[in-house]
Amino acid sequence: MVTIYRDYADEPDPVFLPLPEELACDLYRLEMEDFSDDIVFYRQLLPDGGRILEVGCGTGRVARQLAGKDREVIGMDISMAMLRLAALHQSAHCWFFCMDMVHLGFRQAFDAVLIPYNTLNLLTEEEPILQCLGGCHRALKAAGQLAVQLFVPALSPQAKTTFQFQMFDRPGGGRIIKEIIKRPQPESQTMEIEERFRIRPMRHGLVNEDYRSIYRIAALPIDRWLSLFAEAGFAPQHIWGSYDRKAYDPAKSSCCLLQLKRNL
Numbered sequence: 001m002v003t004i005y006r007d008y009a010d011e012p013d014p015v016f017l018p019l020p021e022e023l024a025c026d027l028y029r030l031e032m033e034d035f036s037d038d039i040v041f042y043r044q045l046l047p048d049g050g051r052i053l054e055v056g057c058g059t060g061r062v063a064r065q066l067a068g069k070d071r072e073v074i075g076m077d078i079s080m081a082m083l084r085l086a087a088l089h090q091s092a093h094c095w096f097f098c099m100d101m102v103h104l105g106f107r108q109a110f111d112a113v114l115i116p117y118n119t120l121n122l123l124t125e126e127e128p129i130l131q132c133l134g135g136c137h138r139a140l141k142a143a144g145q146l147a148v149q150l151f152v153p154a155l156s157p158q159a160k161t162t163f164q165f166q167m168f169d170r171p172g173g174g175r176i177i178k179e180i181i182k183r184p185q186p187e188s189q190t191m192e193i194e195e196r197f198r199i200r201p202m203r204h205g206l207v208n209e210d211y212r213s214i215y216r217i218a219a220l221p222i223d224r225w226l227s228l229f230a231e232a233g234f235a236p237q238h239i240w241g242s243y244d245r246k247a248y249d250p251a252k253s254s255c256c257l258l259q260l261k262r263n264l
Helices: 021-032 037-045 061-066 080-087 126-139 222-231
Strands: 050-055 071-077 094-098 110-115 140-151 162-169 175-185 190-200 209-218 234-240 255-262
Touching: 021 080, 021 162, 021 175, 037 061, 037 140, 050 061, 050 126, 061 071, 061 094, 071 080, 080 094, 110 126, 126 140, 126 222, 140 222, 222 234, 222 255
Parallel strands: 050 071, 050 110, 071 094, 110 140
Antiparallel strands: 140 255, 162 175, 175 190, 190 209, 234 255
16 A cells, blocks of 8 residues: 655655665775776876875775786775775785774885875874874885875855765666765864665565665865874875866865875
C-alpha cells in the first residue's frame, strides 16, 4: 500500500543509516575515478623523475596516474578499505602502505611530497597538522618540495549552512544522489560536513537505500595555514586558486593550491 501525504510537511523525516567504510570507498571511487584536472596540474608541477610520496592516497587515483618509468610514487593512507582498492592497480612504479599521516615514518627520502584534494583539512587541530607537516619535512630530500591542495572557506561569524547535490550513474543501473551539507563553525575554525547518499536502483525487487557520513574539517584562514607551514619548515613558492594556475583570491575561491620549498 502506498501512503499519500497531503503536504511535504506531513512526510516522515528520512532515515539515513551510517555509511559503512567499504561502501564509502566504492562510492568515492565511483564519484572520483574519472576526475583528472588535478592529475594534469601535478604532472606539470612535480619532478619528472625521482620518488614521490602521496599522503592520503585513498584508492590510488592520483598515485597510479603520476607513476611512470622515471617517477616512482608511494601512496599511503590510514584506510585499509581504500588501500585494498588501490592495491588492485599496484605496479612496479607505484605501491601503497597503510600509515597514519600524523605519524609518517620512512627510511628513504623523497624528491617531493604531495597532499592532494584537501586531505590536510581532515586534521582539525593545529598540533596534528604540525606533526603531519613535520613528518613531510623529514621525509623530503634537502631540495625537496611539498605540494598541497587546501579547502579555505570564507569562515565569518555570519557564514551560513550551504547545500549542494550531485547525481551519478550506479553500476548495474540506477542512480546515486549525493547531498552535501556544510555547516560552518567559526568559533572552532572548523566546518561540519554531512554527506548523504541516496541509492536508487530503479529496478524491480531492489530497495532504495539511504546512508550518511558526518565529519569535521579544518577551516583555517590562509594566513594561519601559511604560519603553520613556516613553523614546520616550509616556504611558499607559489599559491594558486585553480588547477589552471590562476592567482589565488580568497574572496573568489575556496580552492588553494600551494607549492612549498623545504627549508634546510
